Amino acid sequence: MTDKHLINPVAILKDIEDACRSCAVGLPRKAEVSNEWSGIAFRLGGNSLLAPMDQVVEILDVPSLSNVPLTQSWVRGMANVRGNLLPVIDLNGYLGNEMVRLTGKSRILVINHEGIYSGLIVDEVMGLKHFLEEEYTQDEVVVDAMLQPYIAGGYRSNEQVWGVFSLFVLADSQQFLQAAV
Secondary structure, X not given: OOHHHOOOHHHHHHHHHHHHHHXXXXXXXXXXXXXXXXXXXXXXXXXXXXXXXXXXXXXXXXXXXXXXOOEOOOEEEEEEEOOEEEEEEEHHHHOOOOOOOOOOOOEEEEEEEOOEEEEEEEOXXXXXXXXXXXXXXXXXXXOOHHHHHHEEEEEEEOOEEEEEEOXXXXXXXXXXXXXXX
């Protein structure tokens, strides 16, 4: 056989590589990604609030509650949640307002922060809300006075400002831990 009939696989691969490179489109430039913040939207009285996602363990329908004697009026009772005892607190009542009137929309936000495992009754949970970083506001949050110590800024969506309610600040407060009478 002569050299004319030998196939050189390296040369073929080099030709294929060159052809591909000549047709290749450049990689897209790095797209700018806006950071998003997500929270659980809920209503407490006339206030539209957000709980940070990392502060809510789960959301429950209001189960049947067992009364706990010698506790503050805002302690609604204990619930058995999959074999775990969950103290249930009326958040509006705890804040010194009228107790939440339980309806089909009432929900419990469950927190578990540094050994504080509790459920907080709220009027309504409206689902998950996402906000862009630039929608954050520190100054425009208008909520009831009793909520102010627990508000960590807010997010503007359309014409509505949602206050960010820190469940961890609530759980760390001495008053919250004084449930006994």
